[in-house]
Amino acid sequence: MTTYYRDGDVVITSTGIRMHGREYALAELRQVWHRSGRRSWGTIAGRGVLGLAMLLPILVGALGVGIALVAHASVAVTAGLVGGGILVGLAAAPLADVLLERVDRSYDRGSRRREIWGRTRHGDVLLLSTADAARFGRIYRALQRALEPSRVTR
CATH class of the missing domain: 2.30.29 (PH-domain like)
Known part of the structure; x- marks a missing residue:
């Protein structure tokens, strides 16, 4: 057998x-x-939410850098906004890794x-x-x- x-x-x-x-x-x-x-549209919507969650830190970081370049502030404030925007954008990498794993498991489940x-x-x-x-x-x-x-x- x-x-x-x-x-x-x-x-x-x-x-x-x-x-x-x-x-x-x-x-x-x-x-x-x-x-x-x-x-299951709920599963598909959940994947979309995970995708947005991956992009959110990058958008916030880009917004911080954009505000720093447009605002007429002191050099220290501008440098702080640019540095903060870059750090927030870099925080997206480990978050994206965790969220991509969840999206991958979602496709395995179907x-x-x-x-x-x-x-x-x-x-x-x-x-x-x-x-x-x-x-x-x-x-x-x-x-x-x-x-x-x-x-x-x-």
Whole structure:
């Protein structure tokens, strides 16, 4: 027996699958397919907010430098505004690193629910439903590899 995928809820082997407590022999599955749910606009808006948060320190820094150059202030005040603007702009680098990591994880998770369905002699059954795009891809590829030798249509 070959194990193609295993985690806490899903096991896919060369003889069958177990997903969320239900078990099916590979020969029992007549057809397997997947569906994508509706896009989560909240997830997409969250990515936009993260993008704005990355740009905010740069904009504030540029604004400080701009004010320093336009304002007719003493040399000390102008130097302080330029120096402060540059420091605020430089603070964007570590902040951007943290926020880009969050955006990257957001794309790994995906912005919609994905489902794996199977057809048995008893009808269509929902095998898996997840919002984690990376996990879905690993499970679906493992299921395809497991089904290849048994010639079940996908």
